[in-house]
Amino acid sequence: MIRLSSWFYNLSIVIVLLAASVAVSTVVMHNDDGGGIGVNLGLDLQGGSYLLLEVDMDAVVQERMDNLAETVRVGMRNNRIGISNLSVSSDQLSFNVREQVAFVEAREILNGLISPEMVVMTSDNAMLSVQFDEAGLARLTTLTVGQAIEIVRARVDETGTKEPVIQRQGRNRILLQLPGVDNPEQVKSLLGKTAKLGFQLVDISATAESVKASGRVPPGSELLPSRDNPDQHYLLNKRVLVSGEMLEDARPSFDGQSNEPVVSFTLNSTGAERFGRVTGQNIGRPFAIVLDDEVVSAPVIRGQIFANGQISGGFSVEETNELSLLLRSGALPAPLLVVEERSVGPGLGSDSIKAGQVASIVGLSGVAIFMISSYGMIGLLAVFAVFINMLLLYGQLSILGATLTLPGIAGIVLTIGMAVDANIIIFERIKEELRAGRKLSTAFKTGFNQATGTIIDANLTTLAAALFLYFLGSGPIKGFSVTISVGVISSMFSTIVVMRVLLALWINTIKPSSILIPKSAAGDK
Amino acid sequence: MALFRFIPADFTIAFMNGRGLASMFSALLIAGSILFWLLVGLNTGIDFRGGFVIEVKTLQGKTDVEALREELGDLQLGDISLQEFGSDREVLIRVQSQDEGLATDLSDANKQAIKLVQDQIADRYEIRRTEFVGAVVGDELKQNAIYAVIAALGSIMIYIWFRFEWPFAVSAILALAHDIITTIGLFSLTGIEFNLATVAALLTIAGYSINDTVVIFDRIRENLKKYKSWDNDKIINVSLNQTISRTLMTSITTLIALSAIYFFGGAVLGGFALAMIWGVLIGTYSSIYVASSILSRFDLRPSDDDDMLPTHERNDSTP
Numbered sequence: 098m099i100r101l102s103s104w105f106y107n108l109s110i111v112i113v114l115l116a117a118s119v120a121v122s123t124v125v126m127h128n129d130d131g132g133g134i135g136v137n138l139g140l141d142l143q144g145g146s147y148l149l150l151e152v153d154m155d156a157v158v159q160e161r162m163d164n165l166a167e168t169v170r171v172g173m174r175n176n177r178i179g180i181s182n183l184s185v186s187s188d189q190l191s192f193n194v195r196e197q198v199a200f201v202e203a204r205e206i207l208n209g210l211i212s213p214e215m216v217v218m219t220s221d222n223a224m225l226s227v228q229f230d231e232a233g234l235a236r237l238t239t240l241t242v243g244q245a246i247e248i249v250r251a252r253v254d255e256t257g258t259k260e261p262v263i264q265r266q267g268r269n270r271i272l273l274q275l276p277g278v279d280n281p282e283q284v285k286s287l288l289g290k291t292a293k294l295g296f297q298l299v300d301i302s303a304t305a306e307s308v309k310a311s312g313r314v315p316p317g318s319e320l321l322p323s324r325d326n327p328d329q330h331y332l333l334n335k336r337v338l339v340s341g342e343m344l345e346d347a348r349p350s351f352d353g354q355s356n357e358p359v360v361s362f363t364l365n366s367t368g369a370e371r372f373g374r375v376t377g378q379n380i381g382r383p384f385a386i387v388l389d390d391e392v393v394s395a396p397v398i399r400g401q402i403f404a405n406g407q408i409s410g411g412f413s414v415e416e417t418n419e420l421s422l423l424l425r426s427g428a429l430p431a432p433l434l435v436v437e438e439r440s441v442g443p444g445l446g447s448d449s450i451k452a453g454q455v456a457s458i459v460g461l462s463g464v465a466i467f468m469i470s471s472y473g474m475i476g477l478l479a480v481f482a483v484f485i486n487m488l489l490l491y492g493q494l495s496i497l498g499a500t501l502t503l504p505g506i507a508g509i510v511l512t513i514g515m516a517v518d519a520n521i522i523i524f525e526r527i528k529e530e531l532r533a534g535r536k537l538s539t540a541f542k543t544g545f546n547q548a549t550g551t552i553i554d555a556n557l558t559t560l561a562a563a564l565f566l567y568f569l570g571s572g573p574i575k576g577f578s579v580t581i582s583v584g585v586i587s588s589m590f591s592t593i594v595v596m597r598v599l600l601a602l603w604i605n606t607i608k609p610s611s612i613l614i615p616k617s618a619a620g621d622k
Numbered sequence: 623m624a625l626f627r628f629i630p631a632d633f634t635i636a637f638m639n640g641r642g643l644a645s646m647f648s649a650l651l652i653a654g655s656i657l658f659w660l661l662v663g664l665n666t667g668i669d670f671r672g673g674f675v676i677e678v679k680t681l682q683g684k685t686d687v688e689a690l691r692e693e694l695g696d697l698q699l700g701d702i703s704l705q706e707f708g709s710d711r712e713v714l715i716r717v718q719s720q721d722e723g724l725a726t727d728l729s730d731a732n733k734q735a736i737k738l739v740q741d742q743i744a745d746r747y748e749i750r751r752t753e754f755v756g757a758v759v760g761d762e763l764k765q766n767a768i769y770a771v772i773a774a775l776g777s778i779m780i781y782i783w784f785r786f787e788w789p790f791a792v793s794a795i796l797a798l799a800h801d802i803i804t805t806i807g808l809f810s811l812t813g814i815e816f817n818l819a820t821v822a823a824l825l826t827i828a829g830y831s832i833n834d835t836v837v838i839f840d841r842i843r844e845n846l847k848k849y850k851s852w853d854n855d856k857i858i859n860v861s862l863n864q865t866i867s868r869t870l871m872t873s874i875t876t877l878i879a880l881s882a883i884y885f886f887g888g889a890v891l892g893g894f895a896l897a898m899i900w901g902v903l904i905g906t907y908s909s910i911y912v913a914s915s916i917l918s919r920f921d922l923r924p925s926d927d928d929d930m931l932p933t934h935e936r937n938d939s940t941p
Contacts, residue, residue: 280749436758438753440752440753442749444679444748445677460879463881468875503887503888504894511898513879514875514879517875521875525865525867554836562828563825563829565770566822568770574818574822
């Protein structure tokens with residue numbers, strides 16, 4: 098008779114029942130609505146797209162520096178300080194102060210113009226330069242990525258994608274998972290545009306053609322290409338009078354007279370006030386609508402306009418739909434680059450699910466047949482322990498809300514193969530003890546005790562390898578890491594605890610005369 | 623009760639007699655692997671190299687890979703490789719990243735190239751999967767993979783060091799290196815794609831192989847305490863014989879599971895399963911012949927005043 102303390106029985110029964118009920122209930126619940134706890138299917142199984150976007154911080158820094166150059170030019174002129182060679186090279190702005198005596202004053206003024214993330218450097222008492230300091234750039238990056246995530250979420254939500262995952266990854270990346278979207282072209286095109294809108298007055302002091310010919314853009318103005326025709330340019334005042342942030346709403350509609358597709362917009366109160374002032378003062382002058390550094394159109398102001406206006410520019414209906422969506426969601430603070438993309442169609446996904454199911458069933462039955470034919474009755478017990486292990490595994494994955502991927506299924510199948518190992522270690526150990534002439538109950542006890550240390554040692558090393566896989570990157574491999582780690586833990590439990598109970602129950606109730614080896618050790622009853 | 627027994631109960635093989643032959647075999651295997659690795663290199667997938675992959679399936683009938691290769695070659699996208707994938711209706715198209723090295727993002731050139739390929743075959747094929755990895759991300763993934771392998775091996779090493787005396791740790795780690803190097807050699811020799819899944823397989827092999835070694839070493843340590851007068855070879859031989867049935871049984875059940883993945887788990891898992899199958903075979907061999915035969919060359923019974931064995935190890939020895 099083998100005695101196990103009653104708490105040992107109770108504990109194992111409670112845990113197994115708990116796991117079984119979680120596993121069963123999630124299977125049932127999942128068929129209903131998929132909400133709540135449960136195992137989610139990875140994108141490689143249900144089909145969908147995985148996009149890794151990089152926020153182009155270089156572009157942000159460049160833009161900040163360009164803006165600063167304009168501020169510095171105006172600021173120095175207002176203080177009557179002569180400067181030369183004002184230039185911006187990727188992440189740095191620099192200029193020379195003409196007169197030595199004005200240098201200290203120029204530095205003071207510059208310090209007042211820059212934002213707190215920037216630092217001023219001097220050289221030779223003649224040149225001043227500005228760039229972002231490291232901490233400042235890190236702050237700017239965090240802020241920019243945070244804003245970008247909000248805009249990405251708004252735009253993705255507008256496309257009606259169900260349950261998208263949008264999260265920050267590393268320093269300046271955004272991870273985007275779109276279940277069910279197997280062709281992410283529409284989303285990519287939406288995210289490929291920053292959609293920065295601005296209204297700027299056309300500079301009428303010179304023509305675009307003459308500026309293009311001479312190559313000298315008047316200070317305070319800029320030359321921008323037309324959206325329809327990249328060869329045609331407009332000369333605009335740099336100052337953005339009304340910008341996209343002042344939009345309250347934008348909708349696709351049609352022009353009342355020409356019936357052309359247009360985007361109608363409504364400005365907020367600040368925007369409306371400004372728009373009214375500017376249009377009132379500049380009747381008869383062309384007013385350019387600029388989107389992402391391209392001039393959409395430059396209609397002549399015919400009368401004062403306040404909150405409501407429309408943008409026309411030879412759009413198609415699809416373009417007005419997209420543009421109004423982009424304007425509603427707001428401008429991205431920086432361009433986004435797609436640095437990694439993986440998309441799986443629904444056909445491959447369902448094939449993979451089938452393949453995973455077949456592999457699991459074949460693997461499980463193959464191992465079961467082998468175990469039963471090698472160990473007979475206790476082989477059957479081991480298979481039962483593996484079955485319980487599967488319940489525990491599934492229960493744990495459900496509680497963790499883990500994502501099941503194809504490599505994850507491979508991890509489960511592999512767990513089936515490796516989980517019987519612990520049982521084998523115990524069986525072989527008991528067999529040895531019996532062969533050494535010990536009674537069955539003693540053999541059972543020492544066998545388990547001796548084997549437990551070995552099992553823990555062996556499994557902890559496997560666990561170490563599996564855990565590091567998690568940091569390897571991409572989603573499917575993470576799924577493998579999760580299932581194999583959880584599998585190792587639950588197989589340790591199902592062998593050391595559950596198998597002990599099963600084996601004790603079996604020996605106590607059946608009272609086998611010879612179980613593990615045919616000849617000897619039949620002395621125990 | 624059992625239908626058949628694979629391993630007789632009184633199995634006695636003088637494993638250590640084959641030590642010399644095994645050392646030569648392993649040395650050759652390692653030298654060959656390193657040679658292949660250096661000369662031929664690995665067929666790295668887009669995970670590490672950047673570029674894109676499109677998996678397609680014919681709408682009906684078999685594919686003609688040769689015709690498709692010529693057709694796509696005309697698009698002038700540089701290095702394109704095609705491969706039947708899983709069945710004769712599926713093809714995997716791999717295209718190098720466009721813009722040679724500059725393509726850190728899904729640039730216009732890459733976008734156009736993907737579209738070009740898709741448009742070219744859209745009337746006959748269903749697009750099942752598209753993957754794009756930029757050059758920068760590829761480099762990062764490569765770096766992560768290297769870090770993950772080093773960290774995993776390091777933590778295994780520390781654990782073994784902590785649980786066993788140093789001769790055991792050194793032998794186990796050398797056996798582990800043996801398994802990993804020869805697996806990389808296999809990939810170099812066969813030209814099977816080396817990607818993230820392969821690295822996952824490498825780490826799992828490491829876990830499996832060390833598991834096997836630990837079980838044997840546990841027994842060797844136990845027998846060292848039990849039979850104080852025996853020499854190393856005798857101890858190791860007896861320990862190997864005591865554990866061999868477990869070693870083989872576990873290898874067989876794991877191989878059964880892996881074969882199920884290899885044959886039924888779909889083409890995506892093919893390379894992974896193959897690496898694992900090799901790893902289980904080589905891991906089983908190396909636990910016996912690499913780890914144990916290296917261990918046999920150490921002095922495993924340091925004199926009493928030597929503090930190599932922690933005191934608790936000496937006290938709890940079984941009678």
